[in-house]
Amino acid sequence: MIRAEWVKFRSVRGWVVAVLVAAAAIVGFGITGGNQGSCCGNSCAQPLGPGGEPVSDSFYFVHQPLTGNGSITARVTSLTSAVPAPSGLHRAVVPWAKGGIILKAGLGEGSAYAAIMVTGTQGVRLQDDFTGDIAGPVMTAGWLRLVRSGSVITGYASADGARWTRVGAVTLPGLPATAQGGLFATSPQYTQTSMGVASISGSPSQSTAVFGDVTRTWRGGSWTGTDVGGSPGGPATGYTQTGGQFSVTGSGDIAPATSGPSGLGITLAQTLAGAFVALIILAVVGAMFMTAEYRRGLIRVTLAACPRRGRVLAAKAAVVGLVAFGVALAGTAVAVPLGQQVLRSHGVYLPPVTAVTETRVIVGTAAALAVCAVLALAIGTVARRGAAAIAAVVTLIAAPYVLAVTTPVLPLGVADWLMRVTPAAAFAVEQTVVQYPQVADVYAPAYGYFPLAPWTGFAVLCGWAAVFLALAAVTLNRRDA
Amino acid sequence: MRRAIRAEWAKAWSDPVVPWLLTALVVLSVTVSGVTIGTARCPAAACGQDPARISLTGVYVGQAVAALAGVLALGGEYGTGMIRVTLTAVPRRGQLLAAKALVLAGPVLAAAALAAGAAVLAGLAVLPGHGFTPGHGFDLASWATVRAWCCATVYLTLVAVLGLGVTAIVRDSAAAAGVVLGLLYLFPVAALAAGGQALQRRLEQIGPMSAGLDSQTTLDLRGLPLTPWQGLGVVALWAGGAVILGGVLLRVRDA
Numbered sequence: 149m150i151r152a153e154w155v156k157f158r159s160v161r162g163w164v165v166a167v168l169v170a171a172a173a174i175v176g177f178g179i180t181g182g183n184q185g186s187c188c189g190n191s192c193a194q195p196l197g198p199g200g201e202p203v204s205d206s207f208y209f210v211h212q213p214l215t216g217n218g219s220i221t222a223r224v225t226s227l228t229s230a231v232p233a234p235s236g237l238h239r240a241v242v243p244w245a246k247g248g249i250i251l252k253a254g255l256g257e258g259s260a261y262a263a264i265m266v267t268g269t270q271g272v273r274l275q276d277d278f279t280g281d282i283a284g285p286v287m288t289a290g291w292l293r294l295v296r297s298g299s300v301i302t303g304y305a306s307a308d309g310a311r312w313t314r315v316g317a318v319t320l321p322g323l324p325a326t327a328q329g330g331l332f333a334t335s336p337q338y339t340q341t342s343m344g345v346a347s348i349s350g351s352p353s354q355s356t357a358v359f360g361d362v363t364r365t366w367r368g369g370s371w372t373g374t375d376v377g378g379s380p381g382g383p384a385t386g387y388t389q390t391g392g393q394f395s396v397t398g399s400g401d402i403a404p405a406t407s408g409p410s411g412l413g414i415t416l417a418q419t420l421a422g423a424f425v426a427l428i429i430l431a432v433v434g435a436m437f438m439t440a441e442y443r444r445g446l447i448r449v450t451l452a453a454c455p456r457r458g459r460v461l462a463a464k465a466a467v468v469g470l471v472a473f474g475v476a477l478a479g480t481a482v483a484v485p486l487g488q489q490v491l492r493s494h495g496v497y498l499p500p501v502t503a504v505t506e507t508r509v510i511v512g513t514a515a516a517l518a519v520c521a522v523l524a525l526a527i528g529t530v531a532r533r534g535a536a537a538i539a540a541v542v543t544l545i546a547a548p549y550v551l552a553v554t555t556p557v558l559p560l561g562v563a564d565w566l567m568r569v570t571p572a573a574a575f576a577v578e579q580t581v582v583q584y585p586q587v588a589d590v591y592a593p594a595y596g597y598f599p600l601a602p603w604t605g606f607a608v609l610c611g612w613a614a615v616f617l618a619l620a621a622v623t624l625n626r627r628d629a
Numbered sequence: 630m631r632r633a634i635r636a637e638w639a640k641a642w643s644d645p646v647v648p649w650l651l652t653a654l655v656v657l658s659v660t661v662s663g664v665t666i667g668t669a670r671c672p673a674a675a676c677g678q679d680p681a682r683i684s685l686t687g688v689y690v691g692q693a694v695a696a697l698a699g700v701l702a703l704g705g706e707y708g709t710g711m712i713r714v715t716l717t718a719v720p721r722r723g724q725l726l727a728a729k730a731l732v733l734a735g736p737v738l739a740a741a742a743l744a745a746g747a748a749v750l751a752g753l754a755v756l757p758g759h760g761f762t763p764g765h766g767f768d769l770a771s772w773a774t775v776r777a778w779c780c781a782t783v784y785l786t787l788v789a790v791l792g793l794g795v796t797a798i799v800r801d802s803a804a805a806a807g808v809v810l811g812l813l814y815l816f817p818v819a820a821l822a823a824g825g826q827a828l829q830r831r832l833e834q835i836g837p838m839s840a841g842l843d844s845q846t847t848l849d850l851r852g853l854p855l856t857p858w859q860g861l862g863v864v865a866l867w868a869g870g871a872v873i874l875g876g877v878l879l880r881v882r883d884a
Binding site: 162177421424425428429431432435436439440443533534535536537538539542543546547550551553561562565594 | 664665668669686689690693694696697708802803804805807814819
């Protein structure tokens with residue numbers, strides 16, 4: 149049965165050529181990526197945090213070495229931010245501007261830390277090792293305290309310096325006996341949205357935190373200012389001390405790195421633009437594998453040879469699915485590794501991914517294309533007319549993707565929903581980046597951020613395919629051929 | 630020519646699929662537009678969204694139906710062998726294709742005008758309540774909105790004609806549907822992958838879908854790769870080119 153269908157598939161030269169073109173398209177689009185970056189060598193390599201993830205770690209740090217247990221208390225009197233505008237700096241609210249007290253293993257980027265801070269609009273936060281984030285009371289100025297006891301760091305906040313709220317405690321296993329502690333200020337990329345997704349631009353902002361009443365239980369040394377992770381050409385940073393008052397100005401972020409307008413680099417999904425071309429080709433072949441039989445009347449011969457119609461459908465689905473998976477896998481297995489090399493050689497920064505993730509992207513994309521071909525076959529069986537089936541398949545799978553990913557028209561919320569409920573949700577298998585609520589960025593499908601987890605998105609597509617296969621089996625059994 | 634048009638008209642309306650296609654064009658476009666209009670919000674001034682483009686989101690789906698109408702107008706004849714009878718009756722092949730294009734364009738134009746008009750009116754009625762107010766810098770009842778409606782209508786018609794032309798070239802309705810939709814959707818995706826700004830802009834200028842849909846824009850026209858009428862011209866070149874090439878191939882090849 150499967151062999152009969154395979155012979156049928158193989159004997160149509162147009163289909164064989166089409167699937168080979170599909171594989172070639174995946175590779176071709178993958179390795180001719182026109183992206184140009186400005187990274188050369190390791191200049192864009194981002195530091196890795198204690199958890200191994202790429203991080204941003206740049207802030208202005210007024211610090212001194214602190215040995216053993218103790219605590220620092222400070223009153224943040226104000227946190228103000230500014231963003232660049234054509235006429236110089238322009239006062240603005242940056243939601244994740246940060247100013248507060250930090251205790252850090254060293255001055256190197258990516259080293260372990262715990263910090264209590266006030267933020268632009270997100271209240272008091274206790275953050276540690278880049279990914280940890282505990283919310284405290286909502287206030288934009290007030291008293292903060294960080295207490296070290298061995299490797300446990302506890303954060304407190306207070307509106308008046310008398311009644312204290314415990315925000316939380318974190319454990320930093322890697323914290324040496326002598327750590328750098330003190331005051332910091334930083335301010336992440338500021339995103340501006342105009343025309344929806346199309347022209348989002350990010351630019352560095354800067355924030356100034358003013359501290360008073362700085363006390364510490366550690367034996368006193370003198371304060372030093374360091375621009376941790378600072379890049380030349382960024383906004384001016386530094387600190388001034390007048391009496392007991394510190395004014396610290398910083399720019400950057402202490403947070404997990406993201407790609408997208410506020411982050412750096414592009415994602416692995418960029419090497420798979422050709423998968424979209426392959427999708428249309430494989431959908432056409434999948435639909436025609438069934439509709440061609442109706443057109444020529446061959447379906448009557450097929451059903452006479454195998455009267456159990458469900459089996460015919462299953463055999464066709466198996467053949468078209470396996471063929472699509474095979475050619476797509478051949479394409480993605482070449483396009484992803486080679487495409488990355490080409491992009492890197494053009495100076496584009498790609499966040500590092502694990503081998504498991506890369507394999508998931510390669511195999512997952514191929515599997516998604518295979519299921520799309522099966523879905524097309526099922527729709528072709530229901531519609532029985534090739535052109536109608538292909539229009540339906542492309543509208544179901546390709547249109548939502550194009551709408552959500554490439555067009556500036558849709559509100560971001562609608563784009564997210566399209567990528568949740570339509571078969572295009574399966575593109576989530578290309579996701580290699582993580583969204584962090586504590587990092588302000590534009591988490592849109594266009595930047596490789598899909599609203600569903602990779603295999604959940606794939607499951608949505610499988611659900612569509614299953615529904616249409618069932619529908620196809622019912623109509624094939626009911627109708628005369 | 631008049632006889633050819635009358636014959637094509639009779640054939641088109643005796644096909645039960647045609648009324649369905651035109652209905653689907655209107656219903657699908659208006660539904661998708663309605664959902665987008667219902668969910669769009671503009672919380673503050675300069676929220677960066679174009680109310681006309683939000684109202685006309687349905688064109689993204691409607692264009693597939695329009696393309697299908699164009700493909701089936703000729704593809705069905707190749708599927709059944711009817712094309713040989715048709716060419717016996719109307720031996721001048723260029724005339725036949727022109728008649729088909731006219732008979733296709735008329736009803737599609739009417740359906741597209743209805744669909745786009747309903748969507749634009751729905752937007753005019755609902756969007757001001759969602760923050761698209763004059764206070765936020767929007768003037769919905771403007772000539773730009775009328776131009777967007779015209780462009781959407783003509784765009785859908787040209788896509789149908791493009792479908793007809795491609796079918797005359799590839800002579801198989803399923804393959805033609807794949808080629809037309811591939812042409813429409815390929816350019817935006819290729820532009821996304823291209824990365825380089827200049828190349829991206831060039832791809833958006835020459836792609837039928839990006840050029841055609843940009844013509845519906847009413848705000849911030851200076852940022853567009855093409856002016857609205859130029860964008861529509863690009864689509865017309867694609868559609869006209871496909872029909873002319875299809876006509877030439879129809880002349881030189883056996884049916």
